[in-house]
Amino acid sequence: MEKASSTEQVKVLMVDDDRKLCKLVKNYLESMGYFVDTVHDGDSGLTRAMNEAFDVMILDVMMPGKDGFEVLKELRKESDLPVLMLTARGDELDRIVGLEIGADDYLPKTFSTRELLARLRAVTRRSFITNRERQSSDCSKPLTIGSIEIFQESRTVKLNRDVISLTPVEYNLLVCLTKSAGRVLSRDQLLDRVFDRDYEVFDRSIDVHISALRKKIGDDPRNPDYIQTVRSAGYMIKDPQTRY
Secondary structure, three states: OOOHHHOOOEEEEEEEHHHHHHHHHHHHHOOOOOOEEEEHHHHHHHHHHOOOOOEEEEEOOOOOOOHHHHHHHHHHHHOOOOOEEEEEEHHHHHHHHHHHHHOOOEEEEEOOOHHHHHHHHHHHHHHHHHHHOOOOHHHHHOEEOOEEEEEOOOEEEOOOOEEEEEOOHHHOOOOOOHHHHOOOHHHHHHHHHHHHHHOOOOOOHHHHHHHHHHHHHOOOOOOOEEEEEEOOEEEEEEEEEOOO
């Protein structure tokens, strides 16, 4: 199995009170070329994530003291660090809550190391693509749709000239839909383009992320100005005046 590039070593912060699991994951990922640091409580994890340079966080939901949901809520106030959440039970409710408050992906704790690596690669790949976009002159002009401006170099989104905060997944969804304005994209197409993953996914992931994105751009799902649900087909951006 391909290892992480030594010239672009991925730095992982794992926040989980299960020390045995942390050691297992650390040993495995480091054997694949990753750098892994582990902490075992929510407060320490949040402090490290806010003050040090990591590429991705693996965050457990169930921890004593500050749980994973609380950590993620605080983190999202200041950072768009990609977050892969671990859920002990794998309940749909845990997944939905995590996605709604800004997780990029989830993984039940019955995971295999191979699946962990695949999802970790998918999450970090989006981050590295973002860094390349910031260096590309092709992204110098903003995408505009109605009152929304998308500045790809800085991954900044403005609504009526005010900056709004989007998670990496929400941002990628908005860009994907905007670039395909007037065309319906199915959930599978959005999963392929936004998540770039080839394994079983949570059926409602896209719906949850779309719902969160709508709230942030002030879109009423019953009478949307931007993101339209096309029954049994998918989603589309309505505005035909999109400019590139």
